[in-house]
Amino acid sequence: KAGVTQTPRYLIKTRGQQVTLSCSPISGHRSVSWYQQTPGQGLQFLFEYFSETQRNKGNFPGRFSGRQFSNSRSEMNVSTLELGDSALYLCASSLAFRSQETQYFGPGTRLLVL
């Protein structure tokens, strides 16, 4: 079975721009979660999607949004980028939306905002 894939792997943007990141879960997995990892804050939960519905959202501003498609693929969007948005963005997929399911992580997208 193919693992979780994320595109692009690396991205450089400037302040004020917007960015869209993509995540393809493991086949059969219906839940996709997104996380942000920075040196200062560590790993933080962004949101979780299951069956095209956002089930949970972490403590992030409205500039961070996402969606999930009928094939379970998910995208996250960050608008009006700030320097502090520079981070590794990870997605993880699991069979169900409850966070006690084993999560399988993608390789991440490393975003640099200049």
Place this chain on the structure above:
Amino acid sequence: KNEVEQSPQNLTAQEGEFITINCSYSVGISALHWLQQHPGGGIVSLFMLSSGKKKHGRLIATINIQEKHSSLHITASHPRDSAVYICAVPTSGGGADGLTFGKGTHLIIQP
């Protein structure tokens, strides 16, 4: 909201040593995750446990629900075990929400 503390933050040991990493949380949980992150960023889920003990190869994870504490042990450590180990718990404890992560333990195993 759950708070997670890991110790130690950094650990350097010699090959072959027995390693213990600790994780404490504040709110009762349905399950706890142990993750491994290698340089470069990739994260692997090592264990998900809700009670007792789990073993996979040289890795052992234990959890004490009453004490709100979990440990990850590595037996016969090897340089390839060098990584960051992170524990994670459901943010509100119940499980139907996101995860809250510890700051991680940076482990270096020297040959």
